[in-house]
Amino acid sequence: MHLPPTRPEGAYMATVHLSYLQGQVTLELAVQKPPKVSLTPAPLVWAAPGEAPPELLCLVSHFYPAAGLEVEWELRGPDGSIQEAKGHQWLSALHHHSDGSVSLSGFLQPAPVTSAQHGARYACRVHHPSLPPLGRSAEVTLEVAGRSGPSLEDGIGLFLSAFLLLGLLKVLCWAAVYLSTSKKSKEKKSQ
Structure with missing residues (x-):
């Protein structure tokens, strides 16, 4: 949506004059555009118990007028409390x-979390004259390390570690076999 220039905003008075009648009306013209709200990092925020999650960024974009905008941060607990x-x-x-x-x-550097907050949601709620009374919000879910089962990344990391360990053991076995065969061949040559 392309907004008209803001200069036409204001009060307009229309007057009609006829030989037998006169009328006057005042009109208020106000342009409003509701904001778009997004929250990053999304959809999950990772933190270990006792540590603060990463900084949250709430982008409130392309709204008009600038006056009357409010940004508030909510923590919605796993039990539904806000x-x-x-x-x-x-x-x-x-x-x-x-x-x-x-x-x-809008930025939020959250306080350190506890393991009981696993599954809680951080929400950025925006109020603006162009929005309904509840405003508009975006949210992310908090995942506390160690509270949920192993993630896909954990599984991949474990697989790669096992694969590297197996490779290292193979190399060591080959080296041991090579050294023992070369030692035996030297002993045979010297006899």
């Missing part, structure tokens, strides 16, 4: 686009 996410939060400066819309980024 609370304000703990950690350091900040917003970037506004980025102005050629169509008149603006974007900004």
Whole structure:
């Protein structure tokens, strides 16, 4: 959607004059564009118990007007409870686009997690005059290391480690056989 230039916003007065009648109407023109909301890293955030997950980035893009935007962070527990996410939060400066819309980024450096928070979801909720009262949100799921079963990456790492260990054992066996056969052949030559 291409926004009209913001200059036409404001109050417009229309007046009609006829010889026997006069009318006047005031119209307010306001342009609004709802923001798009995305959250990274997505879809999962990995952390070990006692460590803080990686920094979360909430991109709030291409909205208008800039006034009235609110960004809040929620932590939705595995039990369904919702609370304000703990950690350091900040917003970037506004980025102005050629169509008149603006974007900004919200950041959250979450507090260290416990193993009980496995499966919790971090959500970035955005409120803006162009959105319904509940706003718009994006979320990621928290996976605490050691709480779920082995992942695909764990399996691949284990397979590669076993494969390398097997290769190392083969090389050592070949070296031992080579050394023992060369030692025996030297003994036969010397006799």
